Amino acid sequence: ILNVEQSPQSLHVQEGDSTNFTCSxxxxxxxxxxxxxxxxxxxxxxxxxxTLNGDEKKKGRISATLNTKEGYSxxxxxxxxxxDSATYLCAFRLDSNYQLIWGAxxxxxxxx
Amino acid sequence: DGGITQSPKYLxxxxxxxxxxxxxxxxxxxxxxxxxxxxxxxxxLIYYSQIVNDFQKGDIAEGYSVSREKKESFPLTVTxxxxxxxxxxxxxxxxxxxxxxxxxxxxxxxxxx
Numbered sequence: 111i112l113n114v115e116q117s118p119q120s121l122h123v124q125e126g127d128s129t130n131f132t133c134s135x136x137x138x139x140x141x142x143x144x145x146x147x148x149x150x151x152x153x154x155x156x157x158x159x160x161t162l163n164g165d166e167k168k169k170g171r172i173s174a175t176l177n178t179k180e181g182y183s184x185x186x187x188x189x190x191x192x193x194d195s196a197t198y199l200c201a202f203r204l205d206s207n208y209q210l211i212w213g214a215x216x217x218x219x220x221x222x
Numbered sequence: 223d224g225g226i227t228q229s230p231k232y233l234x235x236x237x238x239x240x241x242x243x244x245x246x247x248x249x250x251x252x253x254x255x256x257x258x259x260x261x262x263x264x265x266x267l268i269y270y271s272q273i274v275n276d277f278q279k280g281d282i283a284e285g286y287s288v289s290r291e292k293k294e295s296f297p298l299t300v301t302x303x304x305x306x307x308x309x310x311x312x313x314x315x316x317x318x319x320x321x322x323x324x325x326x327x328x329x330x331x332x333x334x335x
Contacts, residue, residue: 114264142321153226154312156323199265203321209280210324212257212264 112136114202116213123190124221130186131216133200137181142203144210145174145185149196157185157198187218195220225249228313228327235300235307235334243298243330245313251325253318254296258282259310259329268311271296272318300332308334 115134123129135143142161148154158167163178171188187194197217201210226247235241247254253272257265267280271290285304290296296315300307310331314324 119262144323146323151328153326153328155326159321159323161321201265209267209270210265212266214262214264 112211114211114213116200116216120217122219122221125190127190128188129190130184133183133213135181135202139205140178141205143176143183144201146199147196148199190220192220192222226315226325226327228330233330233332238302240299240301243311245296246294247315249315251315251317253316255314256298257312307332
């Protein structure tokens with residue numbers, strides 16, 4: 111059974127602090143790793159799609175790294191702001207049959 | 223504006239009834255998906271479609287049915303055979319390439335009363 115694990119399940123961070131969380135996925139048959147941000151009452155929105163071992167992607171204060179050989183990706187948020195409060199989902203794409211296998215998410219709460 | 227629209231936002235169903243959730247996209251995407259979310263769990267795939275008039279079962283297809291008669295539309299019917307239909311349902315679409323992102327609707331919360 112293929113499984114994607116995200117940790118921690120939830121996280122409280124003081125405004126201004128930096129933080130990171132993890133997505134672990136099967137290291138075989140890797141095609142792509144997706145990160146999404148899901149704010150309350152909104153649709154999930156894509157942050158990154160990562161395809162190559164060693165990939166590092168950045169969007170503003172948010173960045174992500176990928177290690178396909180050991181099966182993990184880290185998402186980093188630098189200088190957390192209240193608008194970063196959301197659930198962060200990762201999803202592992204297994205081969206070319208278009209399916210994504212999703213983690214349960216990390217719920218991030220930024221304390222002012 | 224291009225996007226993906228789900229309706230209704232909230233839906234109440236009586237035991238034994240079928241209900242249909244709507245999903246429409248104007249992104250010209252080939253692939254469309256239906257997911258179910260339950261508390262504390264990742265999104266689980268119900269059905270997906272890579273092209274018009276074709277669709278495939280996902281991990282939890284029992285008690286659900288879909289159609290894909292038009293590229294823009296991928297409605298999901300929750301039948302009376304679905305034993306525990308109360309959940310949050312998300313529709314998504316993508317261009318189908320394995321390295322491109324998925325776009326999501328805002329979801330439908332279905333409650334059985």
